Amino acid sequence: MLPAARAAWLQQSERVGNPSSLHASGRTARRVVEESRESIAASLRTRPSAVVFTAGGTEADNLAVKGLFWARRSVTGATRIIASSIEHHAVLDPLEWLSAEQGAQIRWAGVDELGRVSLAEVAAGLGDGTDVALCTVMWANNEVGTVQPVAELARLCREAGVPFHTDAVQALGQLPMDLGDLGADAVTISSHKIGGPFGVGALIVDPRARLTPVLHGGGQEREIRSGTLDAPGIAAFAVAVDYAVTTQRARAIRLEALRDELIAGIRAAVPDAVINGDTEPGASHRLPGNVHASFPGCEGDLLLMLLDAAGVDCSTGSACTAGIPEPSHVLLAMGVDQALSRASLRFSMGESTTRADVDAVLTALPGAVARARRAGSLAPQAS
Amino acid sequence: MRVLVAMSGGVDSSVAAARMVDAGHEVVGVHLALSRSHSVTGGRSKGCCTLDDARDARRVADMLGIAYYVWDLSERFTAEVIDDFIDEYQQGRTPNPCLRCNERIKFSAVLDRALALDFDVVATGHYARLVAGPQGTELHRAVDPTKDQSYVLGVLSADQLAHAAFPLGGDLKDEVRAEAEQRGLLTARKPDSHDICFIPDGDTAAYLHRRLGSLPGDVVDAESGDVVARHDGTFAFTIGQRRGLNLRMPAEDGAPRYVVDVDVESRTVTVGPPALLDVDSIEGIRPIWSGPALGAVPVPVEAQVRAHGEPVPGTARVVDERLVVDLTEPVRGLAAGQAVVIYQGTRVLGSATVDRTHRVVTA
Numbered sequence: 065m066l067p068a069a070r071a072a073w074l075q076q077s078e079r080v081g082n083p084s085s086l087h088a089s090g091r092t093a094r095r096v097v098e099e100s101r102e103s104i105a106a107s108l109r110t111r112p113s114a115v116v117f118t119a120g121g122t123e124a125d126n127l128a129v130k131g132l133f134w135a136r137r138s139v140t141g142a143t144r145i146i147a148s149s150i151e152h153h154a155v156l157d158p159l160e161w162l163s164a165e166q167g168a169q170i171r172w173a174g175v176d177e178l179g180r181v182s183l184a185e186v187a188a189g190l191g192d193g194t195d196v197a198l199c200t201v202m203w204a205n206n207e208v209g210t211v212q213p214v215a216e217l218a219r220l221c222r223e224a225g226v227p228f229h230t231d232a233v234q235a236l237g238q239l240p241m242d243l244g245d246l247g248a249d250a251v252t253i254s255s256h257k258i259g260g261p262f263g264v265g266a267l268i269v270d271p272r273a274r275l276t277p278v279l280h281g282g283g284q285e286r287e288i289r290s291g292t293l294d295a296p297g298i299a300a301f302a303v304a305v306d307y308a309v310t311t312q313r314a315r316a317i318r319l320e321a322l323r324d325e326l327i328a329g330i331r332a333a334v335p336d337a338v339i340n341g342d343t344e345p346g347a348s349h350r351l352p353g354n355v356h357a358s359f360p361g362c363e364g365d366l367l368l369m370l371l372d373a374a375g376v377d378c379s380t381g382s383a384c385t386a387g388i389p390e391p392s393h394v395l396l397a398m399g400v401d402q403a404l405s406r407a408s409l410r411f412s413m414g415e416s417t418t419r420a421d422v423d424a425v426l427t428a429l430p431g432a433v434a435r436a437r438r439a440g441s442l443a444p445q446a447s
Numbered sequence: 448m449r450v451l452v453a454m455s456g457g458v459d460s461s462v463a464a465a466r467m468v469d470a471g472h473e474v475v476g477v478h479l480a481l482s483r484s485h486s487v488t489g490g491r492s493k494g495c496c497t498l499d500d501a502r503d504a505r506r507v508a509d510m511l512g513i514a515y516y517v518w519d520l521s522e523r524f525t526a527e528v529i530d531d532f533i534d535e536y537q538q539g540r541t542p543n544p545c546l547r548c549n550e551r552i553k554f555s556a557v558l559d560r561a562l563a564l565d566f567d568v569v570a571t572g573h574y575a576r577l578v579a580g581p582q583g584t585e586l587h588r589a590v591d592p593t594k595d596q597s598y599v600l601g602v603l604s605a606d607q608l609a610h611a612a613f614p615l616g617g618d619l620k621d622e623v624r625a626e627a628e629q630r631g632l633l634t635a636r637k638p639d640s641h642d643i644c645f646i647p648d649g650d651t652a653a654y655l656h657r658r659l660g661s662l663p664g665d666v667v668d669a670e671s672g673d674v675v676a677r678h679d680g681t682f683a684f685t686i687g688q689r690r691g692l693n694l695r696m697p698a699e700d701g702a703p704r705y706v707v708d709v710d711v712e713s714r715t716v717t718v719g720p721p722a723l724l725d726v727d728s729i730e731g732i733r734p735i736w737s738g739p740a741l742g743a744v745p746v747p748v749e750a751q752v753r754a755h756g757e758p759v760p761g762t763a764r765v766v767d768e769r770l771v772v773d774l775t776e777p778v779r780g781l782a783a784g785q786a787v788v789i790y791q792g793t794r795v796l797g798s799a800t801v802d803r804t805h806r807v808v809t810a
Contacts, residue, residue: 369475369516370564388480388519439563442518442556444526 066259066304066415073261073300083293084284093295100302107309108253108268110243116267116285117298121233121254123278124267125154127289128229128250129200131275133162136197136227138276145170146189146199146226148181149397152206154252155231156393159200168197178342179210179398186220193224200228203235203251207381207394207410208341209354211239218248227273233257233265237308238316238351249273253305255297259415260304264297319352319413320345322422326355326411329426334433336360340395340408353413358395358404362436365389367409370435374428376421378409448472448567450612453479453553454508454515456500458627459572459615461507461634465626466614467570468511475566476508476515479557481524481548482645503634510632518560520552527551529645533658536682539711540784543599543754544643550602550735558610568612575600576616576793577608584608586737586795591619598754601788601798602735652683652691664714666692669707669723671699681709684716687724687780694718705780725777727761728807731770731787731799738796741765748789748796750774752781763789763796770799777806 065073076096081089083097098112105112118124129145136142147159149172162168173185181201190196199221204211214230221228227249235241237258243251250273255264269275269288281290324345330337338358342349359367364380371378381392395405411425450472452464467474478501501517508515528547535542558569574589575597586608589595603611615623627635642649659682666676675694678684683691688706705724708717729750734740741763749758750772761774772787781787781804788798 365516365518366560366564369514372514388483388517388521435564439560442520442560443522 065261065300066307068307069260069300069303072303073296076296076299079295081295083295084282093293096295096299097293100298103302104266104305107305108241108243108251109245110268111271113271113286114243114268116269116288117293117301118265118267118289119263119291119294120265121231121252121257122154122265124252124254124265125152125231126158127267127275127278128252129155129158129198130162130278131288132198132227132229132250132273133166133168134276135274139274140195140197142195142197143167143169144189144196146173146186146196147171148173148175148186148201148212150175150179150181150205150207150394151200151202152231152233155200155202173201175210175397177399179205179208179340179394180342181212181217183213183216183220186217190220190224190226193226196224196226198227198229198249201230203230203232204239204351205341205394206234207392208356208398209234209351210341211235211348211350213348214248215246218246221249222247234351236305237312238319238353239347240312241309243268250275255301255304258304258308260301261297264294264301266301315415316347316352319417322413322417322419323350323352323355325419326413326422326425327357329422330355330357330429333426333430334359337433338404340398340400353417355411355413356408357411358400358408359433359436360404360407362407362433363439363441364406364408366436366439367407367432370432371409371425371428374424374432376425376428378411378425380409449565450474450568450570451557451561451564451566452476452513452570453557453572454504455479455572456503456507456634456637457572457640458624458632458634458637459574460504461572461632462623462627462630463570463572463612463614464507464513465511465630465632467612468513474511474513476504476511476513477557478504478515478517479552480517480519480521481528481552483519483521503637507632507634518557520556523556524548524552533655535784536655537659537711538784539681539709541685541782542784543786544645545754546599546602546786549599554603554607554611558607562610568610570612570614572615573600573613574615574620575613577611577613578794580738582739587616588790588793588795589616594620596754597790597793597795598751598756598786598788601737601786601795603737604735605738608737655682656680662714664716666694666716666718668704669717669719675718678714678716681711681714681716684709686782692718709782721779724780726779726781726804726806727774727777728805729770729772729774729781729787729801730803730805731772732768732802734765734768734770734797734799736797738794741770741796745773746791748772748791750778751788751790752778752785752801758790769802770797773807777808 081093083094101115102112104115145168163170171189173181175181201217203214218228229250230248231252233254236253249270251268256262275288279290340356368380380389391405450467454460454476528544532542532544561569573596574594576587578585578587588597646654662680665674668675684706704718707719707723745762745764748763749760751758759774763772785801786798789796
């Protein structure tokens with residue numbers, strides 16, 4: 065956690081008081097929450113009343129997808145949803161649940177080989193907006209780092225009169241963000257990705273948007289999200305958002321340099337490695353701190369193990385509950401084949417990443433790739 | 448040493464891993480995912496590939512402070528163990544999938560990969576002992592006769608055994624459980640697994656019926672030649688089986704009848720008196736040697752044909768790459784496809800897959 069965020073959390077944790085209570089200590093806590101709300105709104109250039117605090121990004125995504133769908137269906141009877149095929153599981157799984165249990169019809173908009181959603185497919189899905197309950201496309205993909213054309217998507221949805229949600233968890237602090245300018249109906253952000261505490265997030269909801277609650281109870285957060293507010297977590301979250309946004313430009317410049325160095329180094333060390341996603345420079349192309357590569361002939365989980373032993377932390381994407389690596393739905397949607405998809409690793413760089421870390425990856429990588437190739441696959445070999 | 452421990456999430460491999468850590472080795476735990484159809488709600492822990500087991504293995508690794516990974520062997524396991532199991536039954540043989548898994552998965556796929564990754568040995572929680580002998584590593588029976596698993600390890604070659612470790616072979620199961628309890632391992636009280644892991648309800652015939660469908664045929668009496676029943680598939684029958692035959696008429700002498708032959712081509716299951724099941728000469732194919740290979744000269748051995756069967760004395764020799772075992776007393780109900788493991792005292796010499804059996808000495 066950022067030291068300033070931790071300090072804010074500790075300071076507030078010493079105070080008693082439920083922000084919903086009317087007594088003095090409740091008022092003090094309420095003031096901290098409201099100041100945090102105003103601070104976050106100012107950072108993201110939106111109105112304080114738009115900020116709905118949740119217990120993290122997953123909850124905010126569920127609230128957006130289910131809440132927009134239910135509210136719209138109850139008013140217009142709309143049951144169609146337009147979504148990209150590369151959403152995070154916190155969006156993907158609620159969508160699949162709505163489809164299986166709630167009669168939603170999902171139209172999955174495809175992506176190109178760089179992982180960018182097809183505006184034409186989204187536009188075709190929207191049509192004149194009839195019977196479409198919502199459209200959801202993430203701001204930037206968490207696996208391959210491809211930045212999505214969210215401004216154009218928001219405009220298309222506005223023209224069709226369809227609510228638009230975007231999961232901006234990966235984008236916050238990495239890309240310039242002006243939510244007033246964007247004009248989305250709902251935007252998901254999360255605290256722990258930007259150096260704030262775990263278990264805090266928010267859905268930024270346009271005051272005109274209609275959302276059916278997922279959690280019912282005390283009616284907090286404009287009755288959109290019931291539940292006692294976590295004042296220390298929210299105070300620390302606001303500090304982290306402020307820091308993430310004010311330092312975004314400098315961070316992006318620094319991480320882009322490290323990223324491009326790592327990409328060039330991987331290409332030099334493993335000539336047949338494939339860099340996935342968009343490698344063009346600029347904020348509309350790729351997350352500054354994301355490198356995603358496939359190493360033909362290697363199993364990703366084996367490379368991970370070897371790099372782990374060399375002190376390098378990286379990831380293979382998502383695993384099932386038992387810990388078995390799953391082939392990435394993002395790579396498959398980009399047209400990468402199963403074998404190459406399993407041969408992939410993501411390197412995420414952030415606040416604490418240094419040049420020495422990039423050098424450490426590049427030192428360990430050639431040996432790890434060679435060894436992983438020797439160790440081979442655990443899948444049956446074609447004979 | 449760099450040691451890779453195969454952690455099933457059971458008590459035995461947990462203690463095996465703990466002992467390897469105590470011995471000062473560099474230990475990494477790996478859970479072998481043998482099936483991808485994990486049931487989140489199927490709570491009961493049987494076999495070795497449930498979600499709970501993966502979590503237990505991870506928790507034990509956490510407690511021991513060792514790195515832990517899941518290796519997805521599901522495709523390989525399906526191809527080399529499950530498909531082979533079904534294929535063998537289709538051909539009228541009776542395979543043991545646990546042996547096959549040790550031979551092809553744990554001490555082949557996993558061992559090969561471990562060696563390529565610079566590990567020195569693969570350790571498991573099997574009950575058997577490895578003893579340094581004048582001609583290399585010897586495989587011996589475990590100290591605990593009720594848990595001895597040397598039979599299912601009889602399919603490992605000398606090379607494979609040289610890179611294996613079985614830290615529990617010198618202990619009684621009760622001692623291992625007590626040790627797990629003492630170490631505070633959360634797996635200490637987990638029940639032992641007995642069934643075939645991919646048939647958790649233990650009903651092999653029903654499983655094969657689901658996989659292979661209905662292939663009806665006759666059940667014929669060996670002595671009268673009469674058709675005494677119909678059956679739904681030869682795969683539901685194994686030599687020596689007595690239960691589930693559903694015979695319409697009893698034998699003339701009222702004695703119980705057993706499956707004495709399974710003919711896949713004609714889909715005929717033959718039943719007869721137990722005397723027809725006694726064999727005293729076994730021919731095995733694909734011999735695997737735990738130590739030096741035997742030759743054409745018969746050597747005195749004891750043969751074991753089931754995981755928990757009694758060893759029977761006899762001699763063994765190799766004729767045309769076949770292991771020929773002649774027994775001094777007959778064994779009953781031996782089916783093609785089963786493994787015959789030969790011992791000298793506690794030491795495993797090797798094994799072969801039963802192909803043909805004979806009755807040389809008539810009773």
